[in-house]
Amino acid sequence: MPISIKLEVFEGPLDLLFHLIEKAKIDIYDIPIAKITEQYIEYLNLMKSLDIDLASEFLVMAATLLVIKSKMLLPKRPNEEENEEDPRDELVIKLLEYKKFKELSDILGDKYSNNLKSLFKSTELADALIDSYELPNEIPIGLLVEKFQNIFKKSEIHKKIEYKKVYKDNLTIDEKIIEIFKIISSERWTSFEKIITFYDSKLEIIISFLALLELIKNKKICVKQARNFGEILLKKNRVLPNT
Amino acid sequence: MNIKKIKAALECILFISGDSVPLKDLSALFDIDKTTLKRIINQMMDEYEGDERGLRIIEINSSYQFTTKPQYYEYIEKLFKPRARAGLSQASLETLSIIAYKQPTTKANVDAIRGVKSDSCLYRLIDKDLIKEVGRMEAPGRPILYGTTENFLRLFGLKSLSDLPDISNVQD
Protein backbone atom coordinates (compact mmCIF):
# COMPACT_ATOMS: atom_id res chain seq x y z
CA MET A 1 0.00 0.00 0.00
CA PRO A 2 1.43 3.39 -0.92
CA ILE A 3 2.10 5.85 1.86
CA SER A 4 -0.70 8.35 1.65
CA ILE A 5 -0.47 10.86 4.43
CA LYS A 6 -1.89 14.16 3.40
CA LEU A 7 -0.96 16.88 5.81
CA GLU A 8 -3.14 19.89 5.70
CA VAL A 9 -2.83 23.10 7.56
CA PHE A 10 -5.98 24.14 9.29
CA GLU A 11 -7.12 27.65 9.99
CA GLY A 12 -8.37 26.76 13.43
CA PRO A 13 -10.04 24.06 15.51
CA LEU A 14 -13.36 24.49 13.69
CA ASP A 15 -11.65 24.12 10.34
CA LEU A 16 -9.97 20.90 11.50
CA LEU A 17 -13.13 19.53 13.05
CA PHE A 18 -15.13 20.32 9.97
CA HIS A 19 -12.53 18.54 7.84
CA LEU A 20 -12.73 15.41 10.02
CA ILE A 21 -16.53 15.39 9.82
CA GLU A 22 -16.47 15.78 6.04
CA LYS A 23 -13.83 13.11 5.62
CA ALA A 24 -15.76 10.60 7.69
CA LYS A 25 -18.94 11.53 5.78
CA ILE A 26 -20.97 11.84 8.94
CA ASP A 27 -24.07 13.80 9.69
CA ILE A 28 -23.15 17.12 11.25
CA TYR A 29 -26.34 16.94 13.37
CA ASP A 30 -25.38 13.58 14.81
CA ILE A 31 -21.65 13.64 15.36
CA PRO A 32 -20.16 10.42 16.82
CA ILE A 33 -18.34 12.47 19.39
CA ALA A 34 -16.05 9.74 20.77
CA LYS A 35 -14.70 8.87 17.33
CA ILE A 36 -14.24 12.46 16.25
CA THR A 37 -12.56 13.39 19.52
CA GLU A 38 -10.12 10.57 19.07
CA GLN A 39 -9.27 11.65 15.51
CA TYR A 40 -9.01 15.26 16.54
CA ILE A 41 -6.51 14.47 19.30
CA GLU A 42 -4.62 12.15 17.00
CA TYR A 43 -4.16 15.01 14.58
CA LEU A 44 -2.95 17.34 17.33
CA ASN A 45 -0.40 14.72 18.36
CA LEU A 46 0.81 14.38 14.80
CA MET A 47 1.25 18.13 14.52
CA LYS A 48 3.07 18.17 17.83
CA SER A 49 5.44 15.44 16.72
CA LEU A 50 6.24 17.50 13.63
CA ASP A 51 7.00 20.48 15.83
CA ILE A 52 4.25 22.58 14.33
CA ASP A 53 3.09 25.38 16.55
CA LEU A 54 -0.53 25.02 17.41
CA ALA A 55 -2.65 27.93 18.49
CA SER A 56 -4.01 27.48 22.02
CA GLU A 57 -7.52 27.41 20.55
CA PHE A 58 -6.81 23.91 19.24
CA LEU A 59 -6.25 22.68 22.78
CA VAL A 60 -9.31 24.46 24.11
CA MET A 61 -11.38 22.65 21.52
CA ALA A 62 -9.84 19.32 22.51
CA ALA A 63 -10.95 20.01 26.07
CA THR A 64 -14.43 21.00 24.91
CA LEU A 65 -14.75 17.77 22.93
CA LEU A 66 -13.75 15.74 25.97
CA VAL A 67 -16.32 17.53 28.10
CA ILE A 68 -19.04 16.82 25.55
CA LYS A 69 -17.92 13.22 25.32
CA SER A 70 -18.13 12.74 29.09
CA LYS A 71 -21.51 14.45 29.28
CA MET A 72 -22.86 12.06 26.70
CA LEU A 73 -21.66 9.12 28.71
CA LEU A 74 -23.58 10.23 31.76
CA PRO A 75 -26.83 8.36 32.16
CA LYS A 76 -29.81 10.64 31.70
CA ARG A 77 -32.17 11.10 34.57
CA PRO A 78 -35.46 9.71 33.40
CA ASN A 79 -37.56 12.75 34.30
CA GLU A 80 -35.20 15.10 32.47
CA GLU A 81 -35.01 13.10 29.31
CA GLU A 82 -37.42 15.17 27.30
CA ASN A 83 -36.25 18.72 27.66
CA GLU A 84 -32.59 18.02 28.19
CA GLU A 85 -30.35 19.58 25.63
CA ASP A 86 -27.99 17.54 23.55
CA PRO A 87 -24.48 18.46 24.76
CA ARG A 88 -23.41 18.66 21.13
CA ASP A 89 -25.87 21.42 20.22
CA GLU A 90 -23.62 24.37 20.87
CA LEU A 91 -20.80 22.83 18.87
CA VAL A 92 -23.10 22.02 15.96
CA ILE A 93 -24.33 25.61 15.79
CA LYS A 94 -20.76 26.87 15.76
CA LEU A 95 -19.76 24.39 13.07
CA LEU A 96 -22.70 25.32 10.86
CA GLU A 97 -21.96 29.02 11.20
CA TYR A 98 -18.30 28.43 10.41
CA LYS A 99 -19.18 26.23 7.44
CA LYS A 100 -21.37 28.96 6.01
CA PHE A 101 -18.57 31.51 6.06
CA LYS A 102 -15.99 29.06 4.83
CA GLU A 103 -18.15 28.45 1.78
CA LEU A 104 -18.78 32.15 1.31
CA SER A 105 -15.06 32.84 1.51
CA ASP A 106 -14.49 30.28 -1.27
CA ILE A 107 -17.02 32.06 -3.46
CA LEU A 108 -15.50 35.45 -2.69
CA GLY A 109 -12.00 34.07 -3.25
CA ASP A 110 -13.03 32.99 -6.75
CA LYS A 111 -14.42 36.42 -7.47
CA TYR A 112 -11.17 37.98 -6.31
CA SER A 113 -8.98 35.77 -8.49
CA ASN A 114 -11.25 36.20 -11.51
CA ASN A 115 -10.87 39.92 -11.11
CA LEU A 116 -7.08 39.93 -10.71
CA LYS A 117 -6.52 40.44 -14.41
CA SER A 118 -8.64 43.58 -14.62
CA LEU A 119 -6.34 46.52 -14.15
CA PHE A 120 -7.09 50.03 -13.00
CA LYS A 121 -5.31 53.17 -14.01
CA SER A 122 -3.29 55.13 -11.49
CA THR A 123 -4.56 58.54 -10.42
CA GLU A 124 -1.29 60.04 -11.66
CA LEU A 125 -2.90 62.06 -14.49
CA ALA A 126 -5.54 63.53 -12.18
CA ASP A 127 -2.93 64.27 -9.50
CA ALA A 128 -0.73 66.06 -12.03
CA LEU A 129 -3.75 68.03 -13.26
CA ILE A 130 -4.76 69.09 -9.74
CA ASP A 131 -1.19 70.06 -8.92
CA SER A 132 -0.98 72.09 -12.13
CA TYR A 133 -3.31 74.75 -10.75
CA GLU A 134 -1.84 77.68 -8.91
CA LEU A 135 -1.45 77.29 -5.16
CA PRO A 136 -3.86 79.20 -2.92
CA ASN A 137 -2.41 81.84 -0.60
CA GLU A 138 -2.63 79.61 2.38
CA ILE A 139 -3.25 75.93 3.06
CA PRO A 140 -4.44 74.97 6.55
CA ILE A 141 -1.72 73.07 8.37
CA GLY A 142 -4.43 70.67 9.57
CA LEU A 143 -4.57 69.09 6.11
CA LEU A 144 -0.91 68.21 6.30
CA VAL A 145 -1.20 66.86 9.84
CA GLU A 146 -4.19 64.74 8.87
CA LYS A 147 -2.29 63.18 5.97
CA PHE A 148 0.66 62.38 8.17
CA GLN A 149 -1.63 60.97 10.83
CA ASN A 150 -3.14 58.53 8.34
CA ILE A 151 0.25 57.40 7.11
CA PHE A 152 1.39 57.01 10.69
CA LYS A 153 -1.59 54.77 11.47
CA LYS A 154 -0.74 52.59 8.47
CA SER A 155 2.85 52.16 9.53
CA GLU A 156 1.68 51.23 13.03
CA ILE A 157 -0.48 48.53 11.46
CA HIS A 158 2.56 47.31 9.56
CA LYS A 159 4.37 46.85 12.84
CA LYS A 160 1.44 44.89 14.25
CA ILE A 161 1.31 42.37 11.43
CA GLU A 162 3.10 39.32 12.69
CA TYR A 163 4.98 37.59 9.98
CA LYS A 164 4.57 34.00 10.95
CA LYS A 165 6.05 31.17 9.02
CA VAL A 166 3.42 29.94 6.60
CA TYR A 167 3.41 26.30 5.75
CA LYS A 168 2.52 25.34 2.26
CA ASP A 169 -1.06 24.24 2.02
CA ASN A 170 -1.85 20.67 1.15
CA LEU A 171 1.70 19.46 0.88
CA THR A 172 1.43 15.95 -0.45
CA ILE A 173 3.83 13.14 -1.04
CA ASP A 174 2.51 12.70 -4.56
CA GLU A 175 3.45 16.26 -5.45
CA LYS A 176 6.88 15.85 -3.90
CA ILE A 177 7.46 12.67 -5.90
CA ILE A 178 6.77 14.55 -9.11
CA GLU A 179 8.95 17.44 -7.98
CA ILE A 180 11.91 15.25 -7.05
CA PHE A 181 11.53 13.25 -10.22
CA LYS A 182 11.75 16.47 -12.21
CA ILE A 183 14.90 17.63 -10.45
CA ILE A 184 16.95 14.48 -10.82
CA SER A 185 18.15 13.40 -14.22
CA SER A 186 18.92 9.91 -15.41
CA GLU A 187 22.59 10.57 -16.12
CA ARG A 188 23.81 12.26 -12.99
CA TRP A 189 23.76 11.53 -9.31
CA THR A 190 22.00 14.31 -7.44
CA SER A 191 22.38 14.94 -3.75
CA PHE A 192 19.23 14.73 -1.66
CA GLU A 193 20.63 17.39 0.65
CA LYS A 194 20.84 19.72 -2.28
CA ILE A 195 17.16 19.19 -3.07
CA ILE A 196 16.07 20.02 0.43
CA THR A 197 18.42 22.97 0.94
CA PHE A 198 15.74 25.39 -0.14
CA TYR A 199 13.00 23.98 2.05
CA ASP A 200 12.76 25.90 5.26
CA SER A 201 10.03 23.94 6.96
CA LYS A 202 10.69 20.70 8.72
CA LEU A 203 7.38 19.40 7.42
CA GLU A 204 8.41 19.86 3.81
CA ILE A 205 11.70 18.02 4.42
CA ILE A 206 9.89 15.13 6.07
CA ILE A 207 7.46 14.85 3.19
CA SER A 208 10.34 14.93 0.74
CA PHE A 209 11.98 12.07 2.59
CA LEU A 210 8.76 10.07 2.52
CA ALA A 211 8.54 10.77 -1.20
CA LEU A 212 12.08 9.51 -1.59
CA LEU A 213 11.21 6.26 0.18
CA GLU A 214 8.20 5.84 -2.05
CA LEU A 215 10.33 6.35 -5.16
CA ILE A 216 12.81 3.74 -3.96
CA LYS A 217 10.06 1.26 -3.19
CA ASN A 218 8.60 1.64 -6.66
CA LYS A 219 12.08 1.23 -8.13
CA LYS A 220 11.86 4.54 -9.93
CA ILE A 221 15.23 5.70 -8.67
CA CYS A 222 18.59 4.31 -7.55
CA VAL A 223 20.03 5.56 -4.32
CA LYS A 224 23.43 5.30 -2.75
CA GLN A 225 24.80 6.37 0.58
CA ALA A 226 28.48 5.69 1.26
CA ARG A 227 28.21 5.63 5.04
CA ASN A 228 25.71 6.16 7.83
CA PHE A 229 24.43 9.75 7.92
CA GLY A 230 26.42 10.39 4.77
CA GLU A 231 25.24 12.16 1.67
CA ILE A 232 22.32 10.47 -0.06
CA LEU A 233 22.76 10.43 -3.81
CA LEU A 234 19.97 9.62 -6.21
CA LYS A 235 19.39 9.24 -9.91
CA LYS A 236 16.62 7.99 -12.14
CA ASN A 237 16.41 4.32 -13.02
CA ARG A 238 16.96 4.15 -16.71
CA VAL A 239 14.88 1.07 -17.41
CA LEU A 240 11.61 0.49 -15.72
CA PRO A 241 11.83 -2.95 -14.13
CA ASN A 242 9.09 -5.42 -14.83
CA THR A 243 6.98 -5.72 -11.76
CA MET B 1 -25.44 69.04 -25.22
CA ASN B 2 -26.17 65.94 -27.24
CA ILE B 3 -25.65 62.35 -26.14
CA LYS B 4 -22.60 61.84 -28.32
CA LYS B 5 -20.84 64.77 -26.71
CA ILE B 6 -21.75 63.59 -23.23
CA LYS B 7 -20.31 60.17 -23.97
CA ALA B 8 -17.14 61.72 -25.35
CA ALA B 9 -16.77 63.98 -22.31
CA LEU B 10 -17.34 60.98 -20.01
CA GLU B 11 -14.59 59.10 -21.79
CA CYS B 12 -12.20 62.00 -21.15
CA ILE B 13 -13.14 62.25 -17.50
CA LEU B 14 -12.87 58.56 -16.74
CA PHE B 15 -9.53 58.44 -18.52
CA ILE B 16 -8.02 61.37 -16.62
CA SER B 17 -9.45 60.37 -13.25
CA GLY B 18 -8.22 56.79 -13.12
CA ASP B 19 -10.23 56.51 -9.92
CA SER B 20 -14.01 56.12 -9.80
CA VAL B 21 -16.16 59.19 -10.43
CA PRO B 22 -19.51 59.55 -8.58
CA LEU B 23 -22.69 59.73 -10.64
CA LYS B 24 -23.82 62.74 -8.62
CA ASP B 25 -20.69 64.73 -9.57
CA LEU B 26 -21.24 63.88 -13.23
CA SER B 27 -24.90 64.78 -12.99
CA ALA B 28 -23.98 68.22 -11.59
CA LEU B 29 -21.26 68.66 -14.18
CA PHE B 30 -23.50 68.02 -17.19
CA ASP B 31 -26.59 69.44 -15.53
CA ILE B 32 -28.55 66.29 -16.36
CA ASP B 33 -30.70 64.39 -13.89
CA LYS B 34 -29.16 61.22 -12.52
CA THR B 35 -31.71 58.84 -14.05
CA THR B 36 -31.13 60.11 -17.58
CA LEU B 37 -27.38 60.20 -17.14
CA LYS B 38 -27.40 56.70 -15.73
CA ARG B 39 -29.25 55.52 -18.82
CA ILE B 40 -26.62 57.12 -21.05
CA ILE B 41 -23.79 55.56 -19.06
CA ASN B 42 -25.45 52.14 -19.20
CA GLN B 43 -25.65 52.50 -22.97
CA MET B 44 -21.97 53.40 -23.04
CA MET B 45 -21.16 50.39 -20.87
CA ASP B 46 -22.86 48.13 -23.41
CA GLU B 47 -20.90 49.68 -26.25
CA TYR B 48 -17.64 49.07 -24.41
CA GLU B 49 -18.49 45.39 -24.04
CA GLY B 50 -18.03 45.09 -27.83
CA ASP B 51 -15.13 43.19 -29.36
CA GLU B 52 -13.03 46.13 -30.43
CA ARG B 53 -12.80 47.61 -26.97
CA GLY B 54 -10.16 46.66 -24.47
CA LEU B 55 -11.66 48.73 -21.68
CA ARG B 56 -14.92 48.43 -19.86
CA ILE B 57 -16.78 50.72 -17.49
CA ILE B 58 -17.60 49.30 -14.08
CA GLU B 59 -20.02 50.62 -11.49
CA ILE B 60 -19.07 50.75 -7.81
CA ASN B 61 -21.51 52.32 -5.34
CA SER B 62 -23.00 54.57 -8.04
CA SER B 63 -19.56 55.67 -9.19
CA TYR B 64 -17.99 54.78 -12.52
CA GLN B 65 -14.51 53.73 -13.46
CA PHE B 66 -12.56 52.35 -16.40
CA THR B 67 -10.89 48.96 -16.07
CA THR B 68 -9.09 46.77 -18.59
CA LYS B 69 -10.73 43.59 -19.81
CA PRO B 70 -9.02 40.54 -18.28
CA GLN B 71 -8.41 38.82 -21.61
CA TYR B 72 -5.81 41.46 -22.52
CA TYR B 73 -3.88 41.13 -19.29
CA GLU B 74 -1.15 39.07 -20.96
CA TYR B 75 -0.19 41.95 -23.26
CA ILE B 76 -0.03 44.49 -20.47
CA GLU B 77 1.95 42.04 -18.42
CA LYS B 78 4.47 41.46 -21.19
CA LEU B 79 4.92 45.16 -21.85
CA PHE B 80 4.83 46.76 -18.40
CA LYS B 81 5.35 43.92 -15.94
CA PRO B 82 2.92 45.44 -13.47
CA ARG B 83 3.21 44.38 -9.88
CA ALA B 84 0.59 41.67 -9.52
CA ARG B 85 -2.02 42.11 -6.83
CA ALA B 86 -1.24 39.69 -4.09
CA GLY B 87 -3.50 36.74 -3.44
CA LEU B 88 -5.44 36.45 -0.21
CA SER B 89 -4.93 33.59 2.22
CA GLN B 90 -7.81 31.39 3.33
CA ALA B 91 -7.64 32.98 6.78
CA SER B 92 -7.88 36.47 5.32
CA LEU B 93 -10.75 35.47 3.05
CA GLU B 94 -12.64 33.94 5.98
CA THR B 95 -12.15 37.06 8.06
CA LEU B 96 -13.11 39.28 5.16
CA SER B 97 -16.27 37.37 4.33
CA ILE B 98 -17.46 37.48 7.95
CA ILE B 99 -16.91 41.24 8.03
CA ALA B 100 -18.54 41.70 4.63
CA TYR B 101 -21.74 39.89 5.61
CA LYS B 102 -21.94 40.92 9.26
CA GLN B 103 -20.80 44.51 8.96
CA PRO B 104 -20.47 46.53 11.05
CA THR B 105 -18.94 43.94 13.34
CA THR B 106 -16.25 43.56 15.99
CA LYS B 107 -13.05 41.54 16.15
CA ALA B 108 -14.54 39.50 19.00
CA ASN B 109 -17.39 38.46 16.74
CA VAL B 110 -15.02 37.44 13.93
CA ASP B 111 -12.90 35.47 16.41
CA ALA B 112 -15.97 33.68 17.75
CA ILE B 113 -17.13 32.54 14.33
CA ARG B 114 -13.67 31.46 13.14
CA GLY B 115 -12.73 29.85 16.43
CA VAL B 116 -9.28 31.49 16.35
CA LYS B 117 -7.78 34.93 16.89
CA SER B 118 -8.00 37.05 13.78
CA ASP B 119 -5.80 39.99 14.76
CA SER B 120 -3.13 39.63 12.13
CA CYS B 121 -5.72 38.95 9.41
CA LEU B 122 -7.55 42.12 10.40
CA TYR B 123 -4.38 44.21 10.22
CA ARG B 124 -3.50 42.76 6.87
CA LEU B 125 -6.96 43.53 5.49
CA ILE B 126 -6.75 47.10 6.79
CA ASP B 127 -3.33 47.41 5.22
CA LYS B 128 -4.70 46.22 1.89
CA ASP B 129 -7.52 48.75 2.19
CA LEU B 130 -10.18 46.02 2.10
CA ILE B 131 -11.69 46.79 5.52
CA LYS B 132 -11.69 49.84 7.75
CA GLU B 133 -12.86 51.03 11.13
CA VAL B 134 -16.39 52.33 10.80
CA GLY B 135 -17.13 53.28 14.38
CA ARG B 136 -17.38 52.00 17.93
CA MET B 137 -19.93 49.68 19.44
CA GLU B 138 -21.99 51.06 22.30
CA ALA B 139 -20.95 48.31 24.67
CA PRO B 140 -18.45 47.90 27.49
CA GLY B 141 -14.97 48.71 26.22
CA ARG B 142 -16.50 50.40 23.17
CA PRO B 143 -14.96 47.87 20.76
CA ILE B 144 -14.05 48.97 17.23
CA LEU B 145 -16.54 48.13 14.49
CA TYR B 146 -15.21 47.07 11.11
CA GLY B 147 -16.75 47.28 7.66
CA THR B 148 -15.60 46.83 4.07
CA THR B 149 -14.18 49.59 1.89
CA GLU B 150 -14.95 50.77 -1.62
CA ASN B 151 -11.70 49.13 -2.68
CA PHE B 152 -13.15 45.81 -1.51
CA LEU B 153 -16.03 46.21 -3.96
CA ARG B 154 -13.63 47.19 -6.74
CA LEU B 155 -11.21 44.29 -6.27
CA PHE B 156 -14.00 41.72 -5.93
CA GLY B 157 -15.93 43.06 -8.92
CA LEU B 158 -19.02 44.02 -6.91
CA LYS B 159 -21.30 46.94 -7.71
CA SER B 160 -22.37 47.41 -4.14
CA LEU B 161 -22.77 45.40 -0.95
CA SER B 162 -26.15 44.17 -2.17
CA ASP B 163 -24.21 42.53 -4.98
CA LEU B 164 -22.55 40.12 -2.52
CA PRO B 165 -23.26 36.46 -3.33
CA ASP B 166 -26.50 35.45 -1.68
CA ILE B 167 -25.91 33.99 1.75
CA SER B 168 -29.10 31.91 1.53
CA ASN B 169 -27.65 29.90 -1.36
CA VAL B 170 -24.93 28.75 0.96
CA GLN B 171 -27.02 27.82 3.95
CA ASP B 172 -28.40 24.39 3.54
Added chain:
Amino acid sequence: MNIKKIKAALECILFISGDSVPLKDLSALFDIDKTTLKRIINQMMDEYEGDERGLRIIEINSSYQFTTKPQYYEYIEKLFKPRARAGLSQASLETLSIIAYKQPTTKANVDAIRGVKSDSCLYRLIDKDLIKEVGRMEAPGRPILYGTTENFLRLFGLKSLSDLPDISNVQD
Protein backbone atom coordinates in the same frame (compact mmCIF):
# COMPACT_ATOMS: atom_id res chain seq x y z
CA MET C 1 -4.83 37.35 -33.64
CA ASN C 2 -7.46 39.32 -35.48
CA ILE C 3 -7.51 43.08 -35.99
CA LYS C 4 -10.32 43.62 -33.50
CA LYS C 5 -8.35 41.95 -30.75
CA ILE C 6 -5.23 43.91 -31.60
CA LYS C 7 -7.18 47.14 -31.40
CA ALA C 8 -8.69 46.15 -28.08
CA ALA C 9 -5.29 45.21 -26.69
CA LEU C 10 -3.85 48.51 -27.93
CA GLU C 11 -6.64 50.36 -26.12
CA CYS C 12 -5.68 48.59 -22.87
CA ILE C 13 -2.01 49.31 -23.33
CA LEU C 14 -2.39 53.00 -24.14
CA PHE C 15 -4.84 53.38 -21.24
CA ILE C 16 -2.63 51.77 -18.61
CA SER C 17 0.52 53.45 -19.88
CA GLY C 18 -0.90 56.98 -19.95
CA ASP C 19 2.44 57.79 -21.52
CA SER C 20 3.62 57.18 -25.09
CA VAL C 21 4.40 53.63 -26.24
CA PRO C 22 6.94 53.04 -29.06
CA LEU C 23 5.74 51.34 -32.25
CA LYS C 24 8.72 48.98 -32.14
CA ASP C 25 7.70 47.68 -28.70
CA LEU C 26 4.14 47.13 -29.90
CA SER C 27 5.38 45.41 -33.05
CA ALA C 28 7.48 43.00 -30.95
CA LEU C 29 4.60 42.45 -28.53
CA PHE C 30 2.07 41.44 -31.19
CA ASP C 31 4.68 39.90 -33.45
CA ILE C 32 3.42 41.95 -36.38
CA ASP C 33 5.66 43.93 -38.71
CA LYS C 34 5.74 47.67 -38.11
CA THR C 35 4.16 48.63 -41.45
CA THR C 36 1.09 46.46 -40.91
CA LEU C 37 0.74 47.52 -37.28
CA LYS C 38 1.09 51.16 -38.26
CA ARG C 39 -1.76 50.70 -40.73
CA ILE C 40 -3.93 49.22 -37.99
CA ILE C 41 -3.09 52.04 -35.60
CA ASN C 42 -3.83 54.65 -38.25
CA GLN C 43 -7.23 53.04 -38.77
CA MET C 44 -7.79 53.19 -35.01
CA MET C 45 -6.77 56.84 -34.95
CA ASP C 46 -9.43 57.60 -37.56
CA GLU C 47 -12.07 55.79 -35.53
CA TYR C 48 -11.17 57.78 -32.43
CA GLU C 49 -11.67 61.01 -34.37
CA GLY C 50 -15.38 60.19 -34.45
CA ASP C 51 -17.91 62.24 -32.47
CA GLU C 52 -18.54 59.79 -29.65
CA ARG C 53 -14.93 59.58 -28.60
CA GLY C 54 -13.35 61.96 -26.13
CA LEU C 55 -9.86 60.57 -26.51
CA ARG C 56 -7.59 60.56 -29.53
CA ILE C 57 -4.39 58.77 -30.30
CA ILE C 58 -1.43 60.96 -31.16
CA GLU C 59 1.87 59.95 -32.73
CA ILE C 60 5.14 61.38 -31.41
CA ASN C 61 8.43 60.08 -32.79
CA SER C 62 6.91 56.74 -33.80
CA SER C 63 5.33 56.34 -30.39
CA TYR C 64 1.64 56.43 -29.64
CA GLN C 65 -0.27 57.98 -26.80
CA PHE C 66 -3.83 58.70 -25.69
CA THR C 67 -4.74 62.32 -25.16
CA THR C 68 -8.05 64.03 -24.44
CA LYS C 69 -9.68 66.07 -27.18
CA PRO C 70 -9.36 69.80 -26.44
CA GLN C 71 -13.09 70.49 -26.81
CA TYR C 72 -13.78 68.54 -23.61
CA TYR C 73 -11.23 70.30 -21.53
CA GLU C 74 -13.87 72.50 -19.93
CA TYR C 75 -15.55 69.47 -18.33
CA ILE C 76 -12.30 68.12 -16.98
CA GLU C 77 -11.51 71.53 -15.58
CA LYS C 78 -14.96 71.88 -13.96
CA LEU C 79 -14.63 68.48 -12.32
CA PHE C 80 -11.05 68.62 -11.12
CA LYS C 81 -10.48 72.29 -10.30
CA PRO C 82 -12.69 72.16 -7.19
CA ARG C 83 -10.59 69.23 -6.01
CA ALA C 84 -7.57 71.52 -6.17
CA ARG C 85 -9.07 73.63 -3.39
CA ALA C 86 -6.86 71.77 -0.94
CA GLY C 87 -4.03 73.33 -2.94
CA LEU C 88 -2.37 70.05 -3.78
CA SER C 89 -3.41 66.58 -4.87
CA GLN C 90 -3.82 64.01 -2.11
CA ALA C 91 -0.67 62.25 -3.31
CA SER C 92 1.39 65.43 -3.17
CA LEU C 93 0.02 66.41 0.25
CA GLU C 94 0.97 62.97 1.52
CA THR C 95 4.47 63.22 0.10
CA LEU C 96 4.88 66.73 1.48
CA SER C 97 3.74 65.70 4.96
CA ILE C 98 6.31 62.91 5.09
CA ILE C 99 9.11 65.24 4.01
CA ALA C 100 7.98 67.91 6.48
CA TYR C 101 8.03 65.57 9.46
CA LYS C 102 10.92 63.33 8.50
CA GLN C 103 13.29 65.90 6.98
CA PRO C 104 15.95 65.60 5.83
CA THR C 105 14.88 62.45 4.07
CA THR C 106 15.39 60.56 0.82
CA LYS C 107 13.04 59.63 -2.01
CA ALA C 108 13.55 55.98 -1.15
CA ASN C 109 12.27 56.65 2.36
CA VAL C 110 9.20 58.51 1.10
CA ASP C 111 8.47 55.68 -1.35
CA ALA C 112 8.81 53.12 1.41
CA ILE C 113 6.38 54.94 3.69
CA ARG C 114 3.83 55.63 0.96
CA GLY C 115 4.18 52.22 -0.66
CA VAL C 116 4.21 53.79 -4.14
CA LYS C 117 6.70 55.68 -6.28
CA SER C 118 6.71 59.37 -5.46
CA ASP C 119 8.97 60.66 -8.24
CA SER C 120 6.47 62.85 -10.03
CA CYS C 121 5.04 64.23 -6.78
CA LEU C 122 8.56 65.18 -5.69
CA TYR C 123 9.23 66.98 -8.97
CA ARG C 124 5.99 68.92 -8.73
CA LEU C 125 6.70 69.90 -5.11
CA ILE C 126 10.17 71.10 -6.13
CA ASP C 127 8.61 72.94 -9.02
CA LYS C 128 6.21 74.70 -6.65
CA ASP C 129 9.13 75.59 -4.38
CA LEU C 130 7.73 73.66 -1.41
CA ILE C 131 10.64 71.24 -1.03
CA LYS C 132 14.29 71.37 -2.08
CA GLU C 133 17.48 69.36 -2.00
CA VAL C 134 19.26 69.96 1.27
CA GLY C 135 22.25 67.68 0.88
CA ARG C 136 23.35 64.12 0.29
CA MET C 137 23.13 61.16 2.58
CA GLU C 138 26.40 59.51 3.52
CA ALA C 139 25.33 56.12 2.22
CA PRO C 140 25.96 54.01 -0.88
CA GLY C 141 24.91 56.00 -3.94
CA ARG C 142 24.84 59.18 -1.85
CA PRO C 143 21.09 59.71 -2.31
CA ILE C 144 19.66 63.23 -2.31
CA LEU C 145 18.12 64.48 0.93
CA TYR C 146 15.01 66.62 0.74
CA GLY C 147 13.64 69.21 3.14
CA THR C 148 11.00 71.92 3.11
CA THR C 149 11.51 75.52 1.91
CA GLU C 150 10.74 79.00 3.27
CA ASN C 151 7.85 79.08 0.87
CA PHE C 152 6.47 75.94 2.55
CA LEU C 153 6.45 77.71 5.93
CA ARG C 154 4.71 80.75 4.44
CA LEU C 155 2.05 78.68 2.66
CA PHE C 156 1.12 76.74 5.79
CA GLY C 157 1.38 79.79 8.04
CA LEU C 158 4.27 78.50 10.13
CA LYS C 159 6.93 80.73 11.72
CA SER C 160 9.48 77.95 11.72
CA LEU C 161 9.68 74.18 11.49
CA SER C 162 9.37 73.93 15.28
CA ASP C 163 5.86 75.33 14.73
CA LEU C 164 4.79 72.06 13.05
CA PRO C 165 2.11 70.39 15.19
CA ASP C 166 3.74 67.92 17.55
CA ILE C 167 3.92 64.35 16.32
CA SER C 168 3.29 63.02 19.82
CA ASN C 169 -0.09 64.75 19.65
CA VAL C 170 -0.50 63.21 16.24
CA GLN C 171 0.22 59.74 17.50
CA ASP C 172 -2.90 59.79 19.66
